[in-house]
Structures are given as C-alpha cells and as structure tokens.
Amino acid sequence: MLELLKELVAFETVNDPSKGKRPSKECPLFIKDTLESWGIESELAEREGYYAVYGEIGVGEPKIMFMAHFDVVPVNLEEWKTDPFKLTIIGDRTYGRGSADDKGNVAAVMLALKELARKDLKGKVLFAFTGDEEIGGRMAMHMAEMLKEEGNLPKYQINADGIGMNPIIRRRKGFGAVVEVPPGRVKIKGGLKERTFKISTPIVETRHAAYFLPGVDAHPLIALSHFLRSSNALAVKIEGKFLKSNVVPSEVTLTYVEPNGADEIEADLGLTTLLKTVVPLVRTPIKAEKYSDYGVSITPNIYRFEDGMHKLYIDVRAMSHSPENIKSAFEEVLKFNLPNARLIFKNNPRAGYLFTSPESPLVKAILKTLEGFGERVKLIEGPGASDSRYFTPYGVEAIDFGPRGGNIHGPNEYAEVKSLKILPKVYEKIALELLRA
Template sequence: MEIRSLLERLIAFDTTSRNSNLELIEFVRGVLDEEGIPSELSFDASREKANLWATIGPSDRAGVVLSGHTDVVPVDGQQWNTDPFALVEADGKLFGRGTSDMKGFIAVCLASIPKIKRCNPENPIHFAFSYDEEVGCIGVRELLKALSAFKIKPAMCLVGEPTDLRVIRGHKGGMAARCHFKGEPCHSSQTHRGVNAIEMAAEGITYLKRMGMRFKEEGPFDHECTPPFTTIQTGLIEGGTALNIVPEHCSFEFEMRGLPSVNTLELADEFFTYCRSTLEPEMKKGSRQSGINWEIKSEYPALNLDGESEAIKLLQSLTGESSSGKVSFGTEAGLFQNEGIPAVVCGPGSIDQAHRPNEYIQINQLDRCERLVDGVVQHFARGAD
C-alpha cells in the first residue's frame, strides 16, 4: 500500500490513549503478515492495548529500530472543520488526528516494507510501535523489557516524532503528579473549626510557582531548548462542594519538564518535602484527620545524545542538516537511550500541529521522510552496523 492509503487507514482508528489500540495493531500486523513478516505483541494488564515488534533481516546482528507510538491525544472540546478520524486532503496537506503526531511516520515505515524485503538486509530493520506514549511513555517500557533479553542491542533507534525532519539529539525529561489535600469541613461561618483544603492546596501551588520562577531566573539554562530552562506548571485543580462549606477536599495535578541536567523526580521530592514538613503540620493543628498525599502519574527521562555520535552523523548526512538540536517536548527516545541504544528524534510534521484542532501534515514532509527512511535502511542493509 502507498503512504497515503496507509495513513488513511491508520487515522480512521480512534486510538486516543483512553481507548484500545488493538484494531490498529491488528491492521499493522495484517500488513506485515501479507509480506510474510512475523510480529510479536506485548500487552498491558487489561490486554486492551498492545505494543508491536517486528524484524526484517537476521536477528544475530544489531541493526536499527524504527519507532513510533500508536496513540493520539483527545479531540474533546476542539473545533475541527472536518472529521478528525477521516483523512482529508487540501492545499498540499493531509488533515486528521495523528497525521503529524505520529501516524504519518508509521505509514512511511509500513510503506517501506516491500523495499526492505527486496534489499535482503545484512543487518536487521526493527519496527517498534507502542501504546500510551501520550500519557507517560507507558507502553514502550514493556517493549523494552522484552528487548533487554536480546543478546545484541540495536545500533540505533530512529524515533519519528514530528520535528519537521530536523535532527534532534536531546530533549527535556518530565514527570507529572497528582496531589490531594484533605481538610476538615464545617459551616463557613465557623472557619476557625475547619481546615480549608483549597487554601492549603493553593499554598502548595504557590510553592510550585516559586520553584518554577527560580529556574526561569537562575537557571541552569540550555539555549538549544525553548524555553531554555526547567519549567513547572499546575494544569488541573478541583475541590469544594459549596461556597458556604469550608472545603474538605482539593486535588491538583502538576508537571515538571527538566533540562537533561535536572532530575525531575528529585525536584518533585523538594516539593513533597515542603508539603510534608511545612503544610501538613499546619493542617493537623486544625484537625488530626487532615493531611496530604500524592502519586507520581508518569515520568520519562531526558534525551542527551552526543552530537558527534554515529547516529547523529548518519541522520545529518541523509537530511542535509549541518547541525542537530534539542526540543522541550518529551519522547520515548530517552528510554531507548537508557537501555544503551543511541536514539535520535527525527520525523515528518511539525510539533506546532500536534495536539491542535485541524492537525495536518504537509504531503512533501511525507515524501522527504520516505527518502530518509530509505536512506537509513540502505545504510544498515549494506552491512553498516
């Protein structure tokens, strides 16, 4: 199948992270089956979601991984001019949820299979398609557990996230957490008898804001990232039942996106220590039943690949880029790097289109990506390892 036809099929599957991705995975598996290529699946606990791993070529050599995630972000509340799950072409663009992020890259990979078979690669070409990247790079961890059992590690991983085909060697790491404040409810005319969970949560949120401002003003800085500092933001909050009741509960969620030199889990510990040592004792003065608890919802490591690595040089030679860069958004690449597999982020489409209504990809980006994947395949197929 051609890239456009494949992308049309892929877009039609609503693989929003809250949904199963099995129909899409079975479609991909069918494409591989038609070419006589076996594939392996690894499932989540519910068995409603799966990763797919497939290999063309010998299994006793390193080769390259072509990696992409199958899930997309929700379209809820967005104003689309077309059906987000039906591919629409206009003005040299293809519109639909996931066109840029990142089913376009997956379509290019699938379209390359017949050419890969014909060249009978001396080194393996691996395909790794994961679930739940958008909610914390969850699925790829299970895939990497299976990969770690291999005696030979791939020599390189190409993560085809949308970079406008710029070669990306680094990105920020991140974490997200949910905090819950339990106070003591009472009538609002008797505030001295209660513990206001919303007000105490606001103290916590203010502390997070001060932490973020510290990084903005004092660094560390990396001007290859935009913005060039570690960021912290609170994105969700809920609490209270009525205006005349001192609120018993308040919860909020925050995220941290740290430069490669910053460990976001350690940074979060600073905040949790403040909650435990300062805010919670104040709450317990009003009620011993008051307190704070939290959970880490997701985390992913930064990517920080040497700009002189062979993987970077290869991608630069194939794209014509004279340099490589860094981005602030996260990918699965850092997880591959943590397993000792040099990972580069380079793919079709723009991050400016990701997660937005009327998401699209330029058709010429897919054409350029096809040439890039062909070049990567040829490099490894002819014996480079």
C-alpha cells in the same frame, strides 16, 4: 503514504484512562495485517490491555530499530474545524488527530520497512509500533527490557515520534506530582461571581505541556491562581476542559465569593489555598543535571475532586535523573504555602532522558540523508519526553524524528503533505546508510 495515513487516522485510538478509553485491537491488527500482506512477519504483543506490533527484518546483529506509536491524545470537538478522525487535506496540510503525532510516522515507517524487506540487508532491522506512548509508554519500556535480556538491543534507534524534519538529539525526562488537600468549607457574606480564564499561545499553537513557554504563553490555572492571590476572593468551585496531565486545558472557570456582600455563601478555604499555591508551585526551584533549551517546565493541567480531596495534577519536565531532589524542592514550597497538603511524586526509574552526541554515526547518517533530499536541517531539542528514554539508559544511541506539522495535542493537528511524502524514503535511506557503516 496519504492513503495509508487516512486509514490509520480513521481508527479512534484515543488514550484517556480517566474516561476508560484506550486503543482497541483493531489498529494494531491493521498494521500487522498490512505488513504481512507485504511479506513482513510481525507479532502482536499485549500487556494490561494495551497492544504493540513487533518484528524484525534482515539477519545478523541488530543494528537499528524503528519505533512509532499509534495511540493519540483526547480531542475537544468544539475546537476542531474538521473531523479529527477523518484525514482532511487542505492545501499542503493534512488535518487529523495523529497526523503529526504519531500516525504520520507510523505510516512512513511501515512504507520504509516495505522497501527495506526487499533488499539484502547487512544487519538486522527491528521495528515496533506501540499503543500506550501517550500514557507513559510501558510497552516500549517492556520491549527495551526484553531486548536487553535477549542480548538483542540495537546499536541505534530512530524513534519516529518527532516533528519538524529536524533530528531531535535531546529530550527532557518527565515527572509527575499530585498535590492533595481536604476541603475547608466556610460560610461568608458576599456576592457570588464567575470568571473564565483561557489559554493563550500566540506564537506556537499547541496544548502540549512540554511546549508551553512561560513569558509567552498564558496558562488558565496559573492566571486563575494569580487572580486569587491578587484579590480577596474565595473559591467555591472550579470547572475546566481538563483532558490529560500533559495537556494544558484550554479554559478554566472559577466560581468565587467576593466578600462584603449581602448573601451568605459557602466557600472552600482548602480549594482557595490550593489554587493560590499554583503560582509558587510552577516556580519550584528545580536544579537540572544537563543543559536544556527549555529549562525546567512545570504546568498544572488537571484538577479533580476525588475521594473527598481536592487534587491538582502537575506535569514536570527536566533534564534530570534525580527524583528525590525534585520531590524535596516541591516539599519545600508546600511546607511554606500549603503545610496540610499531601504530595504524591511520580517517577519511572527505568526511564531516562535523551542526550545523543552530534558526533554519533546515527546523527551523521541522518544529516547526510536529509541533505541528499535538499532539506535544510539543524539538530534540535524536543520539549517533551518520548519512548526513546527507555532505550538510552542501556547505551542505545537514539534520535527522534518526524514530519513538519503543528498543533500537537491541540485542536486542528496537522502534518505537511510535502514532508509526509518523502518521509518513508528518508527512513529507508537512513537505515541503509547505517547498515553500511
């Protein structure tokens, strides 16, 4: 398990379209070739420059599908204590980008398939390893549509994209919003100053926007907004370690003018008003359709000046299928605070949220399996979204699952060795339990 994970982590499969980075063909080819060396046939699929590995073992009706992704989020090397693309074992932890999200799961599913392929299976097991989950999962979406058209959808899905060795039976849906405003440059008398706002996650060390917990964690852009709203300062510019729309920046630096100084300085009223509006934006009154432990999450994670406009990219998580209600709630906030803003709302209508009953045979099978390994488990909700959301609208019962670990999307991401070592056997046993059902 650790040797396979070491090889997978060494592939720099960063997905960062803003910088032109995407996983190459090398990692999926490695997965495909390794499976074929074990006698498991698969095919390499490609769409818009992104790759996936898909295959089937067994015969008969499609009963279960395993899915995991090999792409990873960008890294800020300054924050890492080890080489993020070299698996480093310290004590019971394996450090490396993707060790927990999601190459540890890729390796575990591969090894489970190796064992399952040797058995006389009473039903078909489907599997897929995708390379674009971190930017929306279009490969998984196309795969779900393809299987639906072919009449080959599985009854159950184990989306190996979880953490904590606890079955995830609920996940919210993700939405996106972009707020654009033009500059409004003015010259005023004042003093030029600078202030840096840093992230604080005192309980759970992560940068994943879905894990951000207001009241416990401090978001740099929200703190910056509160500062501007509580002072007479006018923004000149902001810079920050902006990585991805669902990754909270570790720090943001505001250059601003404090009025009543001697120097004539150019400030930006458009940028100032946009930044002041961050606080009401993250408190937008969104009504969800189903209960969620995490409620609704709204985090502004990227700022850019593009095409002559100030642009703020906002990550939204809610247990909802109603994009129009969410959009109208944002429009109400902007109408009051930023009437000249343009709102671009992003929603994938083919994606849903994950909500699987605890009484599902899939859930019962995984609980029975984990108890057999001496694991103390509980059914939980995952904060973010996952590719299982493309299958649940078709009636596929799904769970997300993965090893114990931490710092997902953040520096020094790790997975615990003990859970990694039993993970392949867990996946194998769950599959056999469901195939017997």
